[in-house]
Amino acid sequence: MKLGIESEISPLASVVLHTPGAEIEAMTPSTAEELLYNDIIPLSVVQSHHQQLKDVLNLFCDVYELTDLAETALRDESLRSRLCSEIIGDATPRASEEAAWTSLEELLALPPGELVRALVEGIPLRRDSLQTFLSERRYVHPPLPNLYFMRDSAAVVRSGLVTGAMAYPVRAPESRLVAAAVAGSLGTESPLLFAGGDEARNGCRLEGGDLLVLGPNLLAVGVSDRSNAAAIDRLTGSILQTFSEPLRVIAVPLPQQRFAIHLDMLFTMIDHHRALVHAPHMLGNSPLPVVEMWIEPGRLPTFTRHTSLLACLATLGMEIEPILCGGENPVKQEREQWLSGTNAFAVAPGQILVYDCNTATLEELARAGFRIRTALDFITENTPPAPEECLAITIPGAELARGGGGPRCMTLPLQRRDRFPSRRD
Numbered sequence: 001m002k003l004g005i006e007s008e009i010s011p012l013a014s015v016v017l018h019t020p021g022a023e024i025e026a027m028t029p030s031t032a033e034e035l036l037y038n039d040i041i042p043l044s045v046v047q048s049h050h051q052q053l054k055d056v057l058n059l060f061c062d063v064y065e066l067t068d069l070a071e072t073a074l075r076d077e078s079l080r081s082r083l084c085s086e087i088i089g090d091a092t093p094r095a096s097e098e099a100a101w102t103s104l105e106e107l108l109a110l111p112p113g114e115l116v117r118a119l120v121e122g123i124p125l126r127r128d129s130l131q132t133f134l135s136e137r138r139y140v141h142p143p144l145p146n147l148y149f150m151r152d153s154a155a156v157v158r159s160g161l162v163t164g165a166m167a168y169p170v171r172a173p174e175s176r177l178v179a180a181a182v183a184g185s186l187g188t189e190s191p192l193l194f195a196g197g198d199e200a201r202n203g204c205r206l207e208g209g210d211l212l213v214l215g216p217n218l219l220a221v222g223v224s225d226r227s228n229a230a231a232i233d234r235l236t237g238s239i240l241q242t243f244s245e246p247l248r249v250i251a252v253p254l255p256q257q258r259f260a261i262h263l264d265m266l267f268t269m270i271d272h273h274r275a276l277v278h279a280p281h282m283l284g285n286s287p288l289p290v291v292e293m294w295i296e297p298g299r300l301p302t303f304t305r306h307t308s309l310l311a312c313l314a315t316l317g318m319e320i321e322p323i324l325c326g327g328e329n330p331v332k333q334e335r336e337q338w339l340s341g342t343n344a345f346a347v348a349p350g351q352i353l354v355y356d357c358n359t360a361t362l363e364e365l366a367r368a369g370f371r372i373r374t375a376l377d378f379i380t381e382n383t384p385p386a387p388e389e390c391l392a393i394t395i396p397g398a399e400l401a402r403g404g405g406g407p408r409c410m411t412l413p414l415q416r417r418d419r420f421p422s423r424r425d
């Protein structure tokens, strides 16, 4: 498997998805919040909406299901044993019910496919002792309802893999699973830049939704509820060491509030010089200030403060035209950002996937020259768009968005073709 990501927008070659499954139905209204959802969602509906995302992506690139990758990788016994030990090791200190834990031997006895299913859909607690009989827990290993947000548990930077140091324990096994699935099939050309599962044990926090690859040597990283400065320092150190080239990192401190889980909920690149933005925090009188960090191999980093991400990018010669999520109306801006209206995913420059429910955002995109097409129309017609066409393909979003993310959050791109087709500029 080849990794190569040097931008947010160049034509997509391969991507990993996870189709939501039974893990979604384990959630109840009373557990939704601790499972990081805004509400419960009906499985049959989100599956069919997610299928539209998958069908569209299939017309552009190779699409892998995480569980297929994991099942193949876990045929390797040593990988299987490492993954199970890691997951048990991460969970046991919290469980205080060590005895209740399904033993390593039991997990290892499962064939790879069943093991993957158990890890994704959860392993129910066996009521075979007084302690477990009286326990309020339903699972010894909880289901992973956030797994369809493939973006967060891993990221690719150039030819290297980053696995997430998940901020909340409910998501920790995702990073271990994706590390086994993807790292298991990587050759030596693809370095592991950041082993998030292990880094999390040292207090690092880093999720892919905060990591934007704006160029081969340019990253924007949210410092958020989910990602901390310690992790960004560790990651930049590793990138520097691996590629031995200067690196610029723009750190964007985010408000620690639910609407701003990750940087990609406030800003996503959709074309060479255009981004969808959440205006209240990216533009106007009080945009989020940022810190530009410039690091050269063997030197100490230098730091420069800027008034906003867009102002910082402008000093680097990247003049970004902002397209407003929700348009000019502050109420619509707030509502549509909450429904992941800013969270677009580019399959090529100027060709993006967005949710259909954010109508004011779609109007802005149309005004900016994007043709709006539903995923179903696009799939039925099955003709790839001309490279110069600006296109926003809409996926039904009302239900998927309740999980707390949009099209960018649901995709883990592995490879983009690094040469842009020469278009417009």
Ligand SMILES: NC(=[NH2+])NCCC[C@H](N)C(=O)O
Pocket (backbone or CB within 6 Å): 035, 036, 037, 146, 149, 151, 152, 171, 208, 209, 210, 261, 262, 264, 265, 403, 404, 405, 406, 408, 409
């Ligand atoms: N890249 C993103 N913005 N991901 C959104 C993740 C949503 C998920 N429920 C969580 O809270 O973790």
